[in-house]
Amino acid sequence: MIEVKNIQKKFGDKVVIENVSAQMKPGQCNLIIGASGSGKTVLMKCMVGLLTPDQGEIFYQGENFFSMRHEQRTAIRKEIGMLFQGSALFDSLSVEQNIMFPLDMFTKDSSAQKLKRVNEVLERVSLKDVNHKFPAELSGGMKKRVALARAVVLNPKYLFCDEPNSGLDPQTSLVIDKLIKELTVEFNITTVVNTHDMNSVMETGDYILYMYQGKKEWEGTRQDIIFSNNKLLNDFIFASEFLKDAKDMRMLEQTGKIPNVRNMDDMTKP
């Protein structure tokens, strides 16, 4: 479990995060949502230690991350996988070498064992025959899947995803969301996803933290969102008339006022 307590971060005089607290549990997708500039990326960077908060604490399994010794912090980092917005694959390495990198660096496995593990995770993210391709030869969706494979290759306890759907078409976004959700449940990972993609929120959000101008404005589950009357949250999530109608329809469905029968394909299924 990850616990964030009263985090505050300033850049110069500008307060980017103000007194944010949250609890993120294992086996569920914990979403940080909010408009651009609301502080969600800074919060995530504080959580993984890429930025040091000016105030507050972050606990991994009850241990304060920022008061740990360097070695302890490194040990925690080895349990963290992160999917970056731009994938952050190493340009000069092939897909296989990219995924093998954490294994090369942190395990004493033989080459055959490492290759087996690489192929397992590649299969898990539904990629085949890409081992020897370079990142420049892959599509955006494939890069995200390779990055996800690299993030989970060491069986992390914590998975951080920074805007996993940015730059992807809606269908590929759903595939990535589904993968993140499945991996989270399958390996009981504490997953933290930073997103402003409404599909992700409604499909994967077990716990949702909505940030507005650096502050925690709302928290709850995706079920709670449907019935929430927080104006800022509703304006953000259901920004268009179409989405507002969708929310109303979902409310009526869930309260049994209209039948829950929609003649649409389930886009998340292959």
Next chain:
Amino acid sequence: MSLLSDIGRFLLMLKGMFKRPEKVSMYWKELMHQCMEIGFGSLGIVAIISVFIGAVSTIQTAYQLVSPLVPLTTIAQIVRDTVILEFAPTLVCIVLAGVAGSRIASELGNMRVSEQIDALEIMGVNTKTYLILPKIAAAMLMIPLLVIIAMALGIWGGRLAGTAAGIISPTIFDKGLADDFLPYNVFFALTKGYVFSFIISSVPAFYGYYVRGGALEIGRASTKAVVVSCILILFADYILSALLL
């Protein structure tokens, strides 16, 4: 203020490099990769420059030595000492600041901007040790070797040009090379080579590692790294000459 802060960050970067490697074999692999990139990657340009500089030195020295009282062996001596003392270490290192330095700055800058450095940090890799130390170590291993190659090729180029232009026969040139040869000059050139190789690798690594922004900033950092490296090389050249000669 900015200069002092940059010097402070540069020193902290150097301090941060000396951490225990996560896995020695991975660092060794990276060191070998950098040796290939910095050493063999620059060999072609170093060879071409050295041969032509030696050739031009011979022709221009002969052009200026018009007195019949000056023996022809003097041409070879002047070419030898100029190439060993100045052209091979300084000129070659200035060229390498452009070739290897800009590559180091843009490689690290691109890694920073595309979050590859953050990805390594999150994995638990000490990025200063893994990305910067092998580059500096490789430069300090390979650049003095390139300087030695540049010395040999420069003198050979001078000999070739002298013979081809009918200025000096190979026998007289070889005799001139051996006359009054001071091995200390080679030591001095190698000392310069070590100092310059540290500048060529560490300064661009600093500008690349701390770059912020996008493609434009990577370009700016790369240019700044080359300019600062060249100025520091010339400054160090003066200091070393004043101290050691």
